[in-house]
Amino acid sequence: MQEKYIPAEIERAARTHWQATAADRALEADDKPKYYCLCMFPYPSGKLHMGHVRNYVIGDVLARYHRMLGENVLQPMGWDAFGMPAENAALANKASPADWTYQNIDCMKQQLQLLGLSIDWRRELTTCRPEYYRWEQWLFTRLFEKGLIYKKLGAVNWDPVDQTVLANEQVIDGRGWRSGALVEKREIPMYYMKITAYAEELLSSLDTLTGWPERVRLMQKNWIGKSVGVRLAFPFEQDGETQKLWVFTTRADTLMGVTFVAVAAEHPLAARAAENTPELAAFIEECKKGSVAEADLATMEKKGMPTGLFARHPLTDEKIPVWVGNYVLMRYGEGAVMAVPAHDERDFAFAQKYGLPIKQVIGAANETFSLDGWQEWYGDKSRAVCVNSGKYDGLAHAAAVEAIAADLAKLELGEREVQWRLRDWGISRQRYWGCPIPIVHCEQCGDVHVPDNELPVRLPENVDITGAGSPLAKMPEFYETTCPKCGKPARRETDTLDTFVESSWYFLRYACPDNDEAMLDTRVEYWCAGGIDQYIGGIEHAILHLLYARFFTRLIRDAGLIRLAEPFKNLLTQGMVVAPTFYRRDANGKEQWFNPAEVEIKTDERGRPAGATLKVDGQPVVIGGIEKMSKSRNNGIAPQTLIDQYGADTVRLFMMFAAPPDQSLEWSDVGVEGAYRFLRRVWKLAHTHVRRGVTAASSGNAGLTESQKDLRRKLHQTINKTRDDYGRRQQFNTAIAAVMELLNACDKTDLSDAAGHALAQEAFEAVALMLFPIVPHIGQTLYAELKPGADAARAAFPQADPDALAQDEVELMIQVGGKLRGSLTIAAHADKTAIEAAALNSEAAQKFMDGKPAKKVVVVPGRLVNIVV
């Protein structure tokens, strides 16, 4: 065995060994339980970043651990290869999106392989390849036939200068990112997927996802947003006829407090009222400015204008003014809301601003309403009964809703209704680098889907990207075609699919990426039975991607291809990788950002940071916040540099040690140094042992001294701890800390006799295997040195020996009045009475009880005794 730890050498050798023994290959086999471990596939953006490394190392730790439990593990990898950055790169560098993407994939694949991930690369898939997207198009045609895909108008961000549709990301402060022009909302025809048809199922089966973080389930639940309420109508006269203005409300109990109705700017009633009112028409026009993003709509100033129209209250016949409000969303509910300023914060602000009346209808009989205290009334169910509401007075929320709904139903002015916040998924994109939509527009036959034998509709790869308009719409060789039904000249659809579509089913295709006859086959049933065993990815995907994937799995189930409904049995949402930022402000007040690698941090005599300077000029820089690693803040650290310097194991160890997987991880250069130091220490200790001579590991406590027994207990406690941390808790930082503690204990125990030597052998073998999932290269190498001929990649995870764990005495803490005052060592089997007596007799108790009698003694077995005086 080499005396020195040389990562580059042992990592190369370990990778060669795994390749030669096909250690990562996943074959369908029934002799052991399967474990499908999946990480969210990357977008091939160029180089691997720290977020990728973190994601894939977490996945690899779990994959390797489960292999050591004797499971049949599949860990695949692929490329989410369609998307906007390829088009942006094409604009900037004149490279084709396809070339750019494929080059990035080559580069990132090479980097991934250096990390020592146990991936079955034979299953690699790339979504921009026709072999992949042809099946997406095939499924599209099935869904189109079923009516689960349909066409309607949808709002997009329109850049009037570049004459192009912008993504929300490309709208900055209401302006186009390239042109700087004020962005407008524009309605264009688009294809939609009927995800709302599955709303009920997507909501109710969230309860079955017990392997998901509670917060993700809650976010999905709120996103789907089922609300039970009442759809009710305010009648109004138009052209001599009685029309109905419908609204949806979950607070029908406040109906008697309505003082106005507000409609969206796009509401037909607003358009009609604007015909003779230029100011209103101008206001509606103004509402069209700005982006379509929900966050922008919700944070803008609430504005409104009266339409001059009046409707009648459905129960009192009172005249109710109709307003246009920029905060009313056309796409939710009826595009109109009833306003109850006394009991809704937003209505209240609006009423105050425009001097509209406020009428309290919820409260308690003996309390009076004041404008200052309205928040107290709103939502306080304990006091909330109807007041000032005629026959409904005294009714509580649910009863009032019931009574009012019943009365409205008799008048045919209302009915109970369920509303969803979830809306259908618009999948059309006016972009080039995406999966072509397999539809042909025929003047005679309408929208006709492309037949199976003409699939895939290939995306041309040599294309001219200009940044204005859709490139495919400028390529007659692409869009000129004939109708599959009547054979007459027709025009091919030039929009492409939302890239979320590719990532909604790729996890199924890993089971059979080589099948060119069918989208999926029986191998999916094997690998996905009961769901993918572990899915790992960023928390930022908690809603959209995961919801779409759940939706698609059901679509594919209902197409008869699989039986699965929920794709991901267990979900681990990983935190972000963040790093400090450093900048200087130039004369124009613009920040110039410096990479942490270029900056030197000064500390005071106690190690507190006290300023930073730029290495090249020694002049100070401003220390900014700790933010997600990004190009814009120049605070990214390239993983490759660190792998070159320290080896993959050090990078893996640091990433797993610095924070638990679901928390954000702060990058630290000196922390990496510490991880490297630990691996060197492990290597050195093992080397010293191996030089003394490998031997048979001890298998019991026979012949051990007391301190050696303590060490052996610690060893077996550590085995239990690491099993729990890898398996149940998925918290790897504490597993590493436990092994560090064990090594510290080994160092402090006299192992010079023969029994000690055997115990050292037992401990080092276990340490190599316990660390193997996290640092596989060094784990592989050390295990083979300790046990010549042994292969850690095929070894079982150590198991604790119950005899080693047994303990005669335990230490209990003594508290007096809840304050820690001392401790007590007592036989492990001592009962409560004995513990109580021993505690009362202890020096600590005597001293702090001050001669007063004990009022109460609380004994927590194995933990503490609290004496209350």
Added chain:
RNA sequence: GCCGGGGUGGCGGAAUCGGUAGACGCAGCGGAUUCAAAAUCCGCCGCCGCAAGGUGUGAGGGUUCGAGUCCCUCUCCCGGCACCA
């Protein structure tokens, strides 16, 4: 704005079911080794205090024998908001 999450030493974090706050590591300080340095090894290390002790988990309040953990109010930070992926 709405939905979700978080705030613990100089720093990353630990405390798993309400029971020893600060495991483990980093930084720092002191020492050994060395011609010297690097590396390594040993010791100290929340804050106040000479000590006894007091105090301490974003702020304020509450429940409890006992609260970082549960409840209420507030505050700051982060993620998502349907065309970034």
